[in-house]
Amino acid sequence: MSARLPASLFWRSLLIQGAWNYQGMQHLGYLWALLPIVRRLPEDERRAALQRATEFYNAHPYLCGYLLGAASTLETEGQGPALSRLKRAGLTPLGVTGDRLFWAGLKPLSGVLGMLGFLVLVISPPVADDRHWLTAMGVAAAATVGYNVIHVHWRRKALRDGRRLGLGLAGALRELAHLPLLAATGVALGLISGLTLPLLAAMGAGGKPLGVLALLATAVLSWQLPARSWALPVLLAAVFLFQSL
Numbered sequence: 001m002s003a004r005l006p007a008s009l010f011w012r013s014l015l016i017q018g019a020w021n022y023q024g025m026q027h028l029g030y031l032w033a034l035l036p037i038v039r040r041l042p043e044d045e046r047r048a049a050l051q052r053a054t055e056f057y058n059a060h061p062y063l064c065g066y067l068l069g070a071a072s073t074l075e076t077e078g079q080g081p082a083l084s085r086l087k088r089a090g091l092t093p094l095g096v097t098g099d100r101l102f103w104a105g106l107k108p109l110s111g112v113l114g115m116l117g118f119l120v121l122v123i124s125p126p127v128a129d130d131r132h133w134l135t136a137m138g139v140a141a142a143a144t145v146g147y148n149v150i151h152v153h154w155r156r157k158a159l160r161d162g163r164r165l166g167l168g169l170a171g172a173l174r175e176l177a178h179l180p181l182l183a184a185t186g187v188a189l190g191l192i193s194g195l196t197l198p199l200l201a202a203m204g205a206g207g208k209p210l211g212v213l214a215l216l217a218t219a220v221l222s223w224q225l226p227a228r229s230w231a232l233p234v235l236l237a238a239v240f241l242f243q244s245l
Helices: 007-013 027-038 043-053 065-076 080-123 129-176 180-203 209-223 231-244
Strands: none
Touching: 007 027, 007 065, 007 129, 027 043, 027 065, 043 065, 043 080, 065 080, 065 129, 080 129, 080 180
16 A cells, blocks of 8 residues: 555544544544545445444554554555554554653643743843744744644654555564653653743742742743643743742
8 A cells, every 4th residue: 555645534534523423532533534535445445434433443643644554554454444443552552652652741831941941031131122022932933833832743653654554564663662662752741841830930030029920920830741731831931920029
């Protein structure tokens, strides 16, 4: 099977969580993403392919392409019956790897990098106030853009690899769980997070009671970055408050 990626499969995979439900989790989004492939099958194979596509499915949304790509190859080549086993074997490694790589790694890392760059610019002597603040906000925005470039790349890579590997995906998923990037992001997150607190302390060196309180609140929020989606916006708001005290 050619590894050429159908555009419809990629764009539909972005919405895999659009019809999430408690019974099948992401299975309706999985089905919708795979429909353009299923429609090309002979009529007598279509019903079985649709039934396989509505089986329980719940894995990390950024890595769903591995199984979607493999499914597009197997269904097209008449190996659809083997797909159910592959899906059951792949859900756990894709979920665990995706959570570690993105939710607990790259996502909080990009947030902390943006905040660190923002803080460095905020506490350095500005040449022109307006330009200085715009630059600081630009650094924070660049971290967000950088994260999304990386995650879109992984979505496309997952689809291409899954489509190319087919049944060989099972072995590739075992290797994915030992990806060196998983450990590297954890180390980088700890190091860069540690650099933010001295900067915050430098900003609050005046010793105002409210400044000390803001420092403590910001430190607590920074610990929540890997686990809580609300932590980064609240953390940035705390930094703004800290700077104004």
